[in-house]
Amino acid sequence: MTQAHAYHVVVHALEARAGWKPVSRFASMVTHVINGHLPYERYHAAGIARRRDGMTEGMVGRTVSEWLDEDANPGRQILSGLTSAGNAVAAFNAYLQAAPLGVRTTLSFARKRADAPGLSMQRSLGAVTSDPALCRIAVLTAFEHALDKVRLNAARPARPPIRHLSHVALDMGVASLASAELATVFEQEGSITISAAARHLGCHQRTLERRLREEGLTAETVRQAARLLDATARLRSAASLTTVAAEAGYADLAHMSRAFRLSCGQPPSLLRAAARGLLVPEAIDA
Structure with missing residues (x-):
C-alpha cells in the first residue's frame, strides 16, 4: 500500500487542538481543499491519546461536527449535497474505497429497531494492528453529519450550492483576511495570474505574499x-469533463483529475456520478 492517510477533519478533531484561532482554521480549510488528507499515523495516535485523556464519544462527535461545518473539500461538499440516504452511503463507500486510507471502511444500513434503520460499519485494517474506538466513532460521525445534510436537502426545493472560499470566510468571520480577499478575486476573475490578482487588490505581489505568509498560506494555494x-x-452541469477542466482553468482533463484525486482521493468522474445519484445505492428498508 502507498502512504496511508486519514481525512483531515477527523485528524484535527481527534487531535483536539486548543487555541485554534479563526485565521488558522481558515488556512487549514483552504489547504485541505487541495489536499484533504493527513498521515494516518497522526489519526491513529490521536485516537489512542484522546481515549487516554478521557475524551468521550460524545465529545469526539461534537468536535468532528464543528470542523465539518467549516470544511469545503470537494468530496465532502458533493456528498453533503445529495438528496438520497442510499446514494449518500454509496458515495461515502466509493470514497472510502478509492482514497488511500489506512483503514478500509464500509457502511451500510441495518435494521436495529423495528421502526428505524441504523448504520452498520465494517473496518479492514491496512496500516496498523489496532483500530482505536474513538477513530471509529469519528469516521461514523463524519458520515452521520453528511447524512443529516442529505435529509435536509430532500425537503428543500433545490440542492445547496457549492460553497466557495469567500463563502466560508464570511461564515467564519474572516472575510477581511488577505487570503479571503484574494480568493474572492480568483472567484470573480477566473484563471488570472497572481500578479494580476494583486493588482486587483491594489497592492504589489510581494506585499500580498507577505500578508499571506502571516496568515499561513501562499497565493498559489x-x-x-x-x-x-x-x-x-461545474461538475453538476451538463458540460463534458474536458469542458469543465478548460472552463475552470486547468491545462487539460488529466491535470484536473490529478487535482481531484489529491484533494479527495477520487476522480472527477466518480464525483460527478455521485452528484447525479448514479452510484449503485445500498438497500435501505425505510
Missing part, C-alpha cells in the same frame, strides 16, 4: 483551492 471549487461546482 489560494488559487488552486479556488480553481478546484470552481471545477466542483
